[in-house]
Amino acid sequence: MIVALMLALVAIATVVFHFMSPWWWTPIASNWGNIDNTIMITFWITGVVFIAVIGFTAYCVFAFRHKEGRKALYEPENTKLEVWLTGLTTVGVAALLAPGLFVWGQFITVPDGAAEFEVMGAQWAFTYRYPGKDGVLGTTDVKNINSDNPFGLNKNDPNGQDDLLIDSDEAHLPIDKPVKVLLRSIDVLHNFYTPQFRVKMDMVPGMITYYWFTPTRTGTFDVLCFELCGTGHYNMRGSVVVEEDGDYEAWLAKQSTFAQLQSDPAKRLAKTTTPALPVIGQHVAAAGDQRGAAR
């Protein structure tokens, strides 16, 4: 009796907790409402199954608990019932999978004309590169990276000369414009994620990964590293400022191009902090200070 009651209570408490919980996703700030919709479909379908299975278990424990003289039913198989259950489950699974695959198709199809910008991960900070006036990012190579050229741009590539190099943990994006985020790492795996945008992808040294989204809300959003990247992982933060076109253009205008940085040693000197300091503890502290100062 108590056992059946407790099982039922666990199911009920789970549902109550689900609806009462103060912890829920952050208000969305991108076009990926379809991801939230798919999660809701999944919650509903699986929630019904959860209640049904636990409820049925609790009922059985209540109704068929041992009593003097009770004898169980001997019934090795019930093919009809098993076929029905298989069929219904398959339908349920298809109902989860279909929207999932549909939205995945959207996720991996970058719209034409999406603006590109690059995030570069290094232990333990994000820096950014914008394509500049020509709209094309210059090519890079890890082998080119040194204190004069923290992004590893190819000096002979004309597309790279006007690239804007942002040596700060803050990126800016214009509202309502689709953007393809190109992700690059120079040391270990990282991940560039803002919960309000809903989309993430690992940054993998040796390759360029990407995802796309359209910011739909202005504001400043936290970016966190979402792939374990060493001792300073929890301190690897950044932020994205989504703003109106005019503000965005004004911000862009203040940034320095690769060519400018190459020709102006004073600026260059200030921009050489990206490659991390060699001592782990020290760097974590330094990253923390930088962060504090930026706020």
Add this chain to the structure above:
Amino acid sequence: MSIHAATKPEHIPPAEIAEMDLYHAHSWWTKYVFSQDAKVIAIQYSGTAIAIGLVGLVLSWLMRLQLGFPESFSFISPEMYYQFITMHGMIMVVYLLTALFLGGFGNYLIPLMVGARDMVFPYVNMLSFWVYLIAVLVLVASFFVPGGPTGAGWTLYPPQAILSGTPGSDGGIILMLVSLALFIIGFTMGGLNYVVTVLQARTRGMTLMRLPLSVWGIFTATVLALLAFPALFVGAVMMIFDRLLGTSFFMPSIVAMGEQLQYGGGSPILFQHLFWFFGHPEVYIVALPAFGIVSDLLAVHARRNIFGYQMMVWAIVIIGALSFIVWAHHMYVSGMHPYFGFFFATSTLIIAVPTALKVYNWTLTLWRGDIHLTLPMLFALGFIVTFVNGGITGLFLGNPVVDIPLSDTMFVVAHFHMVMGVAPLMVIFGAIYHWYPLITGRMLDEAMGKFHFWVTFLGAYAIFLPLHYLGLLGVPRRYFEMGETTFIPESAHTLNEFVTVIALLVGFSQIVFMYNLYRSYSKGKMAGHNPWKATTLEWQTAEVPPGHGNFGDTLPVVYRWAYAYSIPGHDQDFIPQNVPPTAAEDRWEAANPSHK
């Protein structure tokens, strides 16, 4: 093979091969230490696994202290925190769960349940344990080398696993990889034994479709492990080469800490494929034995045949096969080719169908049963709840677009702890309460057992259910501390404190269980023969506990399936597998053609 052959008594084939000659121990050392008796080896495996599992438990307390009360424990540095989570994960998944289910329960149950005197290669079986023990010792040694154990996360992803920004990249990671390689070598010796014993050493009349589901689960899991572990072995060897010899299997050109490294051309994602080609079957290496054992616990304690035995067997086999083509669902955000998402999403969600059928059949076994709420039954019920909960969240993470926001959050932590931590542990506890009387001849204490069940079941559920919602909010896993983050409310920290307190309580309540194991060994109620009135062969031995060679002078002969419970027309509500058919039974069979 139809249900007909499983349920209906049939003629027994004559013995075709002579009985095996057992190695007889000559001294205390060869009887209890370097023993070739699978039952002794099972106890050795289990004792070692539980001992290292307790280390894993203490590590989880330390990490929970840091998560619940950040900045309160100055002795926990970020380096140590990452070492704790890494060692906790690897210990629990490989050195506790895999070793306990296969080395522990596999060794004890397989020969007894199939009606064999021992494993077919007893000497190799003994070696298996000793190599496992060395693997555990190497793992423990990594706590004591300069720099400590590796803090790369249990997934050991390169490049960070072998670079200096990660704790334990000096000696710790090398010892971890060596220990894994040793574990796999040891496991392979045992695993070949389990497979060959099930296939070749079954007693007369024990057809495959009369095997208890425990044996089916352990057998299939062992086949999976024999096929999956080599991928990890290869990955471990290649990473050792990258670390020690400067090869670049997994290492592209890298600038780390401002320095150009001498690596180039390798692929970090290659390691992830190798790791998860092992890692996903590994989930089922832990789950399938639990599936099998819980089926038997439910049948015995509900006094009812397992519902849909044939489907249960096929579901185990199909799940095992499918588990090899779903691995990259762990890699939706890894940067692999996006088209992989379509395939792995589909294969992953298909696996939910046979898994759901197993759940239905467990609950349908309870339906119209005669449910005895014994300790094994309580834990089996706890398994159903936690497994359904954890399985359902798998449907979230298996769907790539849902996984995108949830991956690497606390949702994932909650999901896999519920489904492959708590749920299998429920089965392990239930199994220990169930078979302890056979192993020791005495019952475990009921009152202590009930306390243990309620605290563990409700406590573990209360720990992991709310963590899903932190993940939904966007709280990342593997964070030493959250620091300033605008989207995480203060209440999330309160929740973390709550979870830490419950985790400590549940952890400490295991002392009651350990004490019960210890005390009942000498003071427990005498169990006698077959206290649960079970049908399977391990309870039909001449002596309790069974001696070397398991059965008496002659091996049992099997006449029926393992689930002859509450058969109409019989006074007793169970008929052991080795009881010959009676005239009454034949009449009932004739009168009930639907059951053939």
